Amino acid sequence: MNQHGDHSPSDGVPPRTASDGRDFSETYVEISQRLEKAVAAVCPRWLADRREDLVQVALLRVMDLARKSEGKREFSSSYLWRVAHSALIDEIRRQRRRQEISLDDDEPGGFDFATSHEADPEQDASGREVGDGIRHCLTQMVQNRRLAVTLYLQGHSVPESAEILGWTLKKTENLVYRGLTDLRDCLSSMGLEP
Amino acid sequence: MNRPEKIQTLRRAFTSYPQGVAACEEELAPERIWQALTGELPAAERRDVVAHTATCPACAEAWRLARFMRTEATGSAPVHHMGRGPEEGSQVVAGPWKQYLPHVLAAVAAALLITVGAGVIPGPWGAPEPIPTGIGETPTMRGDAGEQALASEIEAGAELPREDFRLRWEPASQKGARYKVTVMTEDLETVVTARGLEEPVYRVPPERFEGLDDGTRLLWQVEARLPSGEQETSASHTNVLG
Numbered sequence: 001m002n003q004h005g006d007h008s009p010s011d012g013v014p015p016r017t018a019s020d021g022r023d024f025s026e027t028y029v030e031i032s033q034r035l036e037k038a039v040a041a042v043c044p045r046w047l048a049d050r051r052e053d054l055v056q057v058a059l060l061r062v063m064d065l066a067r068k069s070e071g072k073r074e075f076s077s078s079y080l081w082r083v084a085h086s087a088l089i090d091e092i093r094r095q096r097r098r099q100e101i102s103l104d105d106d107e108p109g110g111f112d113f114a115t116s117h118e119a120d121p122e123q124d125a126s127g128r129e130v131g132d133g134i135r136h137c138l139t140q141m142v143q144n145r146r147l148a149v150t151l152y153l154q155g156h157s158v159p160e161s162a163e164i165l166g167w168t169l170k171k172t173e174n175l176v177y178r179g180l181t182d183l184r185d186c187l188s189s190m191g192l193e194p
Numbered sequence: 195m196n197r198p199e200k201i202q203t204l205r206r207a208f209t210s211y212p213q214g215v216a217a218c219e220e221e222l223a224p225e226r227i228w229q230a231l232t233g234e235l236p237a238a239e240r241r242d243v244v245a246h247t248a249t250c251p252a253c254a255e256a257w258r259l260a261r262f263m264r265t266e267a268t269g270s271a272p273v274h275h276m277g278r279g280p281e282e283g284s285q286v287v288a289g290p291w292k293q294y295l296p297h298v299l300a301a302v303a304a305a306l307l308i309t310v311g312a313g314v315i316p317g318p319w320g321a322p323e324p325i326p327t328g329i330g331e332t333p334t335m336r337g338d339a340g341e342q343a344l345a346s347e348i349e350a351g352a353e354l355p356r357e358d359f360r361l362r363w364e365p366a367s368q369k370g371a372r373y374k375v376t377v378m379t380e381d382l383e384t385v386v387t388a389r390g391l392e393e394p395v396y397r398v399p400p401e402r403f404e405g406l407d408d409g410t411r412l413l414w415q416v417e418a419r420l421p422s423g424e425q426e427t428s429a430s431h432t433n434v435l436g
Contacts, residue, residue: 042259085260093252128210130207135248143245146248147248156261163233166241
């Protein structure tokens with residue numbers, strides 16, 4: 001431990017202070033809580049039920065990176081958020097691949113209702129069909145409409161979408177409108193009704 | 195099911211990612227998704243990332259996670275500053291002219307409806323509902339459904355000379371109004387936006403038409419800010435560049 005009370009990299013403990021002066025212990029707790037909330041809010045239930053494991057693995061990676069980087073580069077709390085996101089996504093993808101393999105082994109035909117935590121398998125299958133239909137219809141759209149509608153379906157407002165895409169508000173608004181019309185027509189032609 | 199409910203249903207279906215759905219073959223690096231969302235990538239690359247999430251549920255999920263984490267961190271929706279304005283700025287002449295597509299007229303005609311009826315547009319499903327723009331603007335319209343505010347005083351579709359492309363419209367319902375005119379091509383590239391006009395007339399500077407061929411159909415729309423604070427918006431008008 002150095003004169004400031006911070007641990008050095010050699011003792012295996014993650015650093016306590018970021019380059020912006022924030023206490024990392026608070027940051028780590030905050031990151032852990034934020035990751036849990038994110039997984040609970042965004043991921044499907046079967047994955048969200050494993051959020052503690054997901055978050056633990058992600059957080060360990062963040063701490064490990066911080067420990068290895070101390071003294072070699074400056075990094076801030078905001079950088080840790082970025083790392084936390086990357087670590088979480090990597091872990092989620094690893095879990096999904098593991099699920100795909102186990103489903104292939106146990107249920108070569110398709111959805112494993114036995115392990116699914118979705119409330120209604122029929123409803124879930126219907127929703128999945130519409131979801132697949134939406135993704136198919138998006139591929140049929142002209143590019144600009146596809147981009148605008150994708151962000152809209154992801155929950156972004158029109159101003160947010162305009163800023164992300166680098167377009168004017170009016171252009172984005174019109175593209176969302178036209179894109180949703182295209183989507184409706186396409187889904188109807190597939191016999192899908194949202 | 196009304197339109198907002200249908201939109202929510204669509205969002206739920208698009209954002210669901212059940213077990214057993216295979217990830218895309220080329221998943222994006224999480225770092226890249228984060229950079230696109232935070233505006234660290236150039237606009238063209240951001241668009242590439244968004245395009246990928248359209249068909250890859252895994253990367254779309256990663257995008258939502260990043261957005262959620264940033265929203266929670268900032269305590270508000272991540273309306274972030276990209277460090278640059280929109281690439282197609284409202285005062286910038288449009289890029290190369292794009293080939294006229296007949297169906298664009300039909301789409302534009304539909305877009306005209308956006309300006310009719312106090313900011314309400316007829317949604318793809320069900321009764322008219324406003325698109326949630328998040329900007330809280332509700333322009334008021336003068337008159338009933340049959341009367342258009344700020345009507346053009348130029349014959350619809352008439353050709354106007356490039357050197358004297360002068361737009362004229364009926365004055366607003368109140369004296370002292372200030373007008374804003376937006377001129378764009380049929381594929382929605384902005385040619386020019388003029389603000390603070392005190393008279394219901396505007397001559398488009400000829401240099402704004404650089405790169406546009408004669409015969410180009412141009413759309414223009416007028417907004418009037420009244421002294422009372424209300425706003426009037428015209429329908430979209432069409433004239434041809436001569």
